[in-house]
Amino acid sequence: GLVRRIIPCMDVDADIVVKGVNFEGLRVMGDPVELASRYEEEGADELFLLDITATVQGRSTFLETVRNVAAAVSIPLGVGGGIRGMEDADAAFKAGADKVSINTAAVKDPSIVAKLSREYGSQSVVVAIDTRRINNEWRVFIMGGRRETLLNAVDWARTVEELGAGELLVTSIDADGTRAGYDIELYRRLADAVNIPVIASGGAGEPSHFLEVLKYADAALAASVFHMGVINISILKAYLSELGIRVRI
Numbered sequence: 180g181l182v183r184r185i186i187p188c189m190d191v192d193a194d195i196v197v198k199g200v201n202f203e204g205l206r207v208m209g210d211p212v213e214l215a216s217r218y219e220e221e222g223a224d225e226l227f228l229l230d231i232t233a234t235v236q237g238r239s240t241f242l243e244t245v246r247n248v249a250a251a252v253s254i255p256l257g258v259g260g261g262i263r264g265m266e267d268a269d270a271a272f273k274a275g276a277d278k279v280s281i282n283t284a285a286v287k288d289p290s291i292v293a294k295l296s297r298e299y300g301s302q303s304v305v306v307a308i309d310t311r312r313i314n315n316e317w318r319v320f321i322m323g324g325r326r327e328t329l330l331n332a333v334d335w336a337r338t339v340e341e342l343g344a345g346e347l348l349v350t351s352i353d354a355d356g357t358r359a360g361y362d363i364e365l366y367r368r369l370a371d372a373v374n375i376p377v378i379a380s381g382g383a384g385e386p387s388h389f390l391e392v393l394k395y396a397d398a399a400l401a402a403s404v405f406h407m408g409v410i411n412i413s414i415l416k417a418y419l420s421e422l423g424i425r426v427r428i
């Protein structure tokens with residue numbers, strides 16, 4: 180199949196990279212431009228900037244951060260977090276995003292997925308799905324993991340594929356920040372359910388976690404291990420390539 184991608188994710192509060200565990204207890208991790216440049220040098224295939232700022236003022240600062248990061252790197256840049264509709268998506272693209280990810284907005288008004296795909300091309304439209312395992316199914320959460328919905332994550336993935344999503348960014352809230360490994364079963368189910376690329380997100384802690392999840396997902400996103408310097412991307416890629424995973428060296 181296609182080359183597997185390694186994607187560092189920077190959760191940003193205005194102009195600072197932060198990181199929590201299970202979306203709680205955010206700690207400062209560093210400067211977005213510095214981290215982005217380092218990741219590109221290490222061989223990252225793409226970057227994601229997630230706006231987890233709460234205030235309106237912070238949101239305009241975030242767009243400045245997008246401009247600065249887009250000017251500093253030449254690998255594809257995904258931007259998400261708080262994209263409520265066409266205007267926010269347009270602002271993100273104008274600030275230099277190659278892709279936008281939408282989460283809550285798509286649950287509230289699924290037609291936005293088709294509108295964005297028609298306007299910008301499906302390859303630029305990522306639908307983010309944040310999920311927790313409840314009993315033996317995965318439930319969709321919106322609003323930064325604060326609001327439970329009645330949606331099943333695998334069914335919702337199929338729905339947004341039909342609506343024109345180019346890619347899925349599926350984060351396990353249970354695994355987020357734990358460094359205990361990805362929720363492998365979730366990505367195995369998703370690989371059987373949809374034909375569009377799936378980016379795995381949440382829980383990466385060591386190289387073997389990437390090896391495991393890339394059997395099912397098309398790309399592996401991580402935050403903690405990269406910000407903390409626990410894993411170097413070029414060494415990770417050499418390890419994966421040795422074990423038969425197709426990566427861009």
Ligand SMILES: O=C(O)c1ccccc1NC[C@H](O)[C@H](O)[C@H](O)COP(=O)(O)O
Pocket residue numbers: 188189190198199202203229231309322323324350351354355356357358380381382383400401402403404
């Ligand atoms: O996605 C959200 O809505 C959100 C809200 C508040 C704080 C963090 C959030 N997301 C966390 C990101 O999806 C995070 O980059 C991924 O879960 C990967 O984190 P790691 O487990 O550290 O690799």
